[in-house]
Amino acid sequence: MTISEIDRRIIGLLERDARMSFAELAETVGLSKTPCWNRVKALEAEGLIRGYRAAVDPAGMGFGIEALVQVSIRPEMFEPFEREVRAHPLVRRAHATTGEADYLLHIMAADMAALDRLLRMEISQLPGVTRTVTAMITRDIKSENSLSEAHRHAGL
Amino acid sequence: MTISEIDRRIIGLLERDARMSFAELAETVGLSKTPCWNRVKALEAEGLIRGYRAAVDPAGMGFGIEALVQVSIRPEMFEPFEREVRAHPLVRRAHATTGEADYLLHIMAADMAALDRLLRMEISQLPGVTRTVTAMITRDIKSENSLSEAHRHAGL
DNA sequence: CCTGAAATTATCTTAAC
DNA sequence: GTTAAGATAATTTCAGG
Numbered sequence: 645m646t647i648s649e650i651d652r653r654i655i656g657l658l659e660r661d662a663r664m665s666f667a668e669l670a671e672t673v674g675l676s677k678t679p680c681w682n683r684v685k686a687l688e689a690e691g692l693i694r695g696y697r698a699a700v701d702p703a704g705m706g707f708g709i710e711a712l713v714q715v716s717i718r719p720e721m722f723e724p725f726e727r728e729v730r731a732h733p734l735v736r737r738a739h740a741t742t743g744e745a746d747y748l749l750h751i752m753a754a755d756m757a758a759l760d761r762l763l764r765m766e767i768s769q770l771p772g773v774t775r776t777v778t779a780m781i782t783r784d785i786k787s788e789n790s791l792s793e794a795h796r797h798a799g800l
Numbered sequence: 801m802t803i804s805e806i807d808r809r810i811i812g813l814l815e816r817d818a819r820m821s822f823a824e825l826a827e828t829v830g831l832s833k834t835p836c837w838n839r840v841k842a843l844e845a846e847g848l849i850r851g852y853r854a855a856v857d858p859a860g861m862g863f864g865i866e867a868l869v870q871v872s873i874r875p876e877m878f879e880p881f882e883r884e885v886r887a888h889p890l891v892r893r894a895h896a897t898t899g900e901a902d903y904l905l906h907i908m909a910a911d912m913a914a915l916d917r918l919l920r921m922e923i924s925q926l927p928g929v930t931r932t933v934t935a936m937i938t939r940d941i942k943s944e945n946s947l948s949e950a951h952r953h954a955g956l
Numbered sequence: 957c958c959t960g961a962a963a964t965t966a967t968c969t970t971a972a973c
Numbered sequence: 974g975t976t977a978a979g980a981t982a983a984t985t986t987c988a989g990g
Contacts, residue, residue, distance in 0.1 A: 647861070655861075658854035662818050665966060676975060681968075694855040698814035700947040704848045705803070705811075706956040707947070712897060712904060730942050733953035738942040741868060743935035748868060752945075754954055779899035786886050786894040789908075791856045791863070797889035798910055800862040821983060832959060837985075 647692075647795065650675065654683055655693065656792030662696040702736075707752040709759050710736070710781040713767055714745035721772020722746075728770050734762055745777065803848075803951065806831065810839055811849065812948030818852040858892075863908040865915050866892070866937040869923055870901035877928020878902075884926050890918055901933065 647655075653673045657664055664672075670680035687693045702710065717725050729738045729749065737750040751767065753759035768776050803811075809829045813820055826836035843849045858866065873881050885894045885905065893906040907923065909915035924932050 655854065655856055659856060660851075660853070662852035662854045666968090667966075677967095678969095678976085679974060690860070692857055692860045694857055695816075696818040697816070697853060697855050697944075698811065698818045699850040699853050700811055700815060701848055701850055702947060704846070705947045705951050706954070707950065710895075712895070726941050733945060733950040735942060736945045736950075738940075739866075739868070739937045740939040740941055741935040741937055743933075745935075747941065748935070752950060754956060758954065777899075779897040779901075779904070781895045781897055783896040784894075785882050785896055785903065786891060788853075789889060789892045791858060791861045794863065794889040794892075794908060795861050798862070798914065800910060822985095823983075833984090834960085834986095835958060838957095 647800070651683055651687060651692075652792050652795055654680070655687065655795075656790055658684070658693065658696075659790050659792055702752060706754050708755060709753045711751050711753075711759060711763075712779045712781060713749040713751055713763070714777040714779075715747040715749055715767070715770075715773055716745045716775040717747070717770075717772035718774060719746075724771040725773070732766070734766075745775075803956070807839060807843060807848075808948050808951055810836070811843065811951075812946055814840070814849065814852075815946050815948055858908060862910050864911060865909045867907050867909075867915060867919075868935045868937060869905040869907055869919070870933040870935075871903040871905055871923070871926075871929055872901045872931040873903070873926075873928035874930060875902075875928075880927035881929070888922065890922075901931070 650673050654669060657669055657672060666677050666681050666684070669684070670677045673680065675683075684693070726738075729735050729747070734752050735749050736752050739748050740746065741748050749767065751759075751762060753762050763776065763778060767773070806829050810825060813825055813828060822833050822837050822840070825840070826833045829836065831839075840849070881903075882894075885891050885903070890908050891905050892908050895904050896902065897904050905923065907915075907918060909918050919932065919934060923929070
């Protein structure tokens, strides 16, 4: 399933603005509306485009503080641990990783008091947790890259 | 700028599906179309809703490998370092952090050979870099939470 | 704040080249 | 791959409570 240059451009445009009309999209990539529409539907059906989401501002929603937590757990507890991580609203993202810890959690809180409570009362009490190491996020350098540009850059 | 329950529900629905029609949105939150439309436009104008983006599948785009890189730099080089991080297509996200390192970079590559090249030839050659520590992402546990649900949970 | 309706655009389908 | 036309459904504006 190789990705054509036109598909890549369509993806890049929709990554920036998911509400661009088919007319504008088609004109920008140099296609007429019908084939452009067909390609977008195909990209959705293949699962390359998973959906369309509003990008919301965490600070604007009152979450002034974000942190990264490395978590080590007892290996046999991975299943309930992961379930609760997925269910916890203040865990923004979570990855299983190699290295010193087993997971990296990106968490949010309204302020330092709330972060302290979240770490001591909730994160460190999750199933199987043996150790946490927390780093504060002091600034966001880059929020999300374009997979379309990454794809072009990587020569795929 | 306090957020009403209705605004919060609108945000939650648009986080899941940015292409929901105003008619459906309005019906779901129990409003008629015009006030619902006005609220969405106000949320966009305030910057609470930053935009609408297609969610693209990294693996589908050929990026089978992701990694987290802790980066330490010489402090006086922070500006060119951050500029190049922002410009690099294979850096998916970047945060400035407290702790042992100065930054955490989330990077992508097509395969191990490409990751090796990216780390040795590009990331570690960025301006001012003195040290990198890389952890592979072995699995995604959670991709992005709902800020609407987080807001409700936090009692804001 | 809300309702409802009208004007304008966009989506999606269909047909034909 | 293209154009074009038309039905449906959406967005956006506006008059009025």
